[in-house]
Amino acid sequence: MTQNVIQIIKLLLVDDDFGDRKLTQHILSRQGQNITFNVETAETLEQTKKAIAATDYDIVLLDLGLPDGNGLDSVVEIVSLAGSAAVLVLTGLDDDEVGVKVIRSGAQDYLVKGTALEYTLVRTIKYAIERKRSAESLFKAQKDLEQMNAQLLQASESANKLAEQAKQASETKSQFLANMSHEIRTPMNAIIGFGQILAEENLNSHQREYVDLIIESSKHLLDIVNDILDFSKIEAGRLKVEQIDCSLRQLVHTVKSLVQSVAEEKHLQFEVIISDNLPDAVQIDPFRLKQCLLNLLTNAIKFTETGSVKLNVCLIDNGSPQLKFDVIDTGVGIPPDKQEKIFDAFTQADQSTSRKYGGTGLGLAICKNLAHLMGGTITLQSCPGKGSTFSLYVPIQKTTGQTRFVPKHPQQQEADPIPLQKTLSGCVLIAEDSKPNQTLIRILLEKMGLQTVIVEDGKQAVEMACSRHFDLILMDIQMPVMNGYEATAEIKRRGISTPVIATTANVMEDDNIKCLQAGCDSYISKPIDRTKLQNMISEYLLLQPAGK
Ligand code: ADP
Numbered sequence: 001m002t003q004n005v006i007q008i009i010k011l012l013l014v015d016d017d018f019g020d021r022k023l024t025q026h027i028l029s030r031q032g033q034n035i036t037f038n039v040e041t042a043e044t045l046e047q048t049k050k051a052i053a054a055t056d057y058d059i060v061l062l063d064l065g066l067p068d069g070n071g072l073d074s075v076v077e078i079v080s081l082a083g084s085a086a087v088l089v090l091t092g093l094d095d096d097e098v099g100v101k102v103i104r105s106g107a108q109d110y111l112v113k114g115t116a117l118e119y120t121l122v123r124t125i126k127y128a129i130e131r132k133r134s135a136e137s138l139f140k141a142q143k144d145l146e147q148m149n150a151q152l153l154q155a156s157e158s159a160n161k162l163a164e165q166a167k168q169a170s171e172t173k174s175q176f177l178a179n180m181s182h183e184i185r186t187p188m189n190a191i192i193g194f195g196q197i198l199a200e201e202n203l204n205s206h207q208r209e210y211v212d213l214i215i216e217s218s219k220h221l222l223d224i225v226n227d228i229l230d231f232s233k234i235e236a237g238r239l240k241v242e243q244i245d246c247s248l249r250q251l252v253h254t255v256k257s258l259v260q261s262v263a264e265e266k267h268l269q270f271e272v273i274i275s276d277n278l279p280d281a282v283q284i285d286p287f288r289l290k291q292c293l294l295n296l297l298t299n300a301i302k303f304t305e306t307g308s309v310k311l312n313v314c315l316i317d318n319g320s321p322q323l324k325f326d327v328i329d330t331g332v333g334i335p336p337d338k339q340e341k342i343f344d345a346f347t348q349a350d351q352s353t354s355r356k357y358g359g360t361g362l363g364l365a366i367c368k369n370l371a372h373l374m375g376g377t378i379t380l381q382s383c384p385g386k387g388s389t390f391s392l393y394v395p396i397q398k399t400t401g402q403t404r405f406v407p408k409h410p411q412q413q414e415a416d417p418i419p420l421q422k423t424l425s426g427c428v429l430i431a432e433d434s435k436p437n438q439t440l441i442r443i444l445l446e447k448m449g450l451q452t453v454i455v456e457d458g459k460q461a462v463e464m465a466c467s468r469h470f471d472l473i474l475m476d477i478q479m480p481v482m483n484g485y486e487a488t489a490e491i492k493r494r495g496i497s498t499p500v501i502a503t504t505a506n507v508m509e510d511d512n513i514k515c516l517q518a519g520c521d522s523y524i525s526k527p528i529d530r531t532k533l534q535n536m537i538s539e540y541l542l543l544q545p546a547g548k
Contacts (some may be wrong), residue, residue, distance in 0.1 A: 079106035177232035190436035275314035304331030426471030431461035458482030492519035
C-alpha cells in the first residue's frame, strides 16, 4: 500500500494588487491533497527583501510591476537575494519578449495573470521546484566532484612525495652500500696484495698454509662484498647488461676450469656436456652469464656431498634462439615450499644450511635478476634428498663476425697470480692516501723493476707531476684535499701528457666513465689484480708484459 506524502511548499506571494493577491491565494488553496502551500505575502520590494532575509522560501512569486520596484532590475535583485528559493515572475502582459527578458534576469519562469493562471500556476511552481532541486543536486554533485578531485590531487601529491622519499631512501641505501664496499675494498686490496707477496717468500709448510688461508678467506670476503655491491646496483637499477660478440665454448671452458678442481676436491663427478648444435659466436653479456653459471655451479657443488654435478649446454631454437644451461646435481635438494623463496634476497632453504655451508642468500637473487636483465629466466626442479636442476635460459643473437676473447670482469681476481718479474723500467708517481696501499703498490712496482715516488693526495700529485718527469702516474680516486678526478684534470690542463691509470675502489659503472672523462687513460679497480696491473703498465711503458 502506498502512502500519500504531503508536500508543503513555503511561498512568498509579492503583489501590490489586493484583488490579484486574493485570486492567487485562492488558486493555491484549492490544490489537491498531496500539496499544501504555506503562503506569506508582501506588497512592496522592501517588504520582499525583508521577508526573504528572514525566511527560507521554496518559491517567490514576484509581480513585475511593484510600486517601489523597477521591473527587470527588481527581478535581478530578488533572484540574487532569494538563496535556494525559485523566483517565478507574474506579469499582466502575455508578451514573449518580456518573458525572455524575465528568464534572462534569472527567474525560473514567468506566468501571465488572468484566467489561465488557474491552470498553469501550480504546475509551473512544481516544475520550478523540481528544476531548482535538480540544479541544486547538480551543483552539489559538482561540488562533491571538485572536492573529490581536490582530495585525489592531495592523495596523488602525497603518494608522489612518499615515492620520492622511498626513492631517496633507496638511493641513500645504495650509496651507503657502495661507500661501504669501497671502504671494505680498500683494506682488502692490502690484505690480498700482501698475502700474495708473502706467498712468494721462502715459507715453511705451516706458514704457507696460513698465508694460503689468509688469501682464500680474503677472496671469499671479497666475493661477499661483490655480491652485496651487485645486489645494491640491481636494486638501484644501475646494473646494465651488455651485448658483446664472444665465443660461447671459450666461456663455458673458462667456467669449467674455475669450478672443476673444487668439485674434484669433494670427490664429485663433474661433467660439462655441450650439444652439437651450439653456435660458437654469439652476442651476450659474457661477464654476467659467467657470473650466473659460476653461482649455480658453486651452489651445486656446495650442496652436494656425493654423486655428481653436471652442466648441460644446448640451443633451443623455436624461431627466437635461446641458450639453455642445465646445472644438475645429486645433492640435498630443496623442499617444494622453499623452491620459490630461495630466489628472494637473503633467503636460504634452511637455517641449518646457512650454518653448515655458509652463504649470504644473495647468489640466486642476483642470478634471477641478471637472467631477467639479459632477457631470460631461471627455473628450478628439485627433489629433497635426490638433487636439483637449475635451468638458465638466455636469448641470443648469433653473430657472423669475429669473436673476442671472453674478457674478465673488472671485479674478478686471477685464479693464480703470475709471479712478478723485473721486466719494466721507468719512474712511476703513486698518488695514494692509504699507507698500506702505498707500500703494497710500491713493492709491486719495484718487483716489476720500476722506480716509484709516493704522494698522499691529489694536490701533492699535481705539484709533483709538474716538478719533474714521470713515465706513468697511478692515481687513486678517493683522496683527501683534492680527489683523483680533480688532480688528473688539473695535470692534463697544465699540458702534462704522462699517462694516468686510475686506481679505484669504486666499482659503479659511472665511476669508470668519470675516470675517463677526467682525463685518465685507463683505470683498474681495487683490489688490484697484479698481473692485470703489470700488463696495463707495460702497455704504456712499451715494454714486455709479464710472463712474455
Ligand atoms: P647462498 O648459497 O649464499 O645461501 P643463494 O641465493 O645462492 O645463497 O642460495 C639460496 C639458498 O638456496 C641456499 O642457501 C640453499 O638453501 C638453496 N640452494 C641453492 N642452490 C642449491 C642447490 N643446488 N641444492 C640445494 N639447495 C640449494
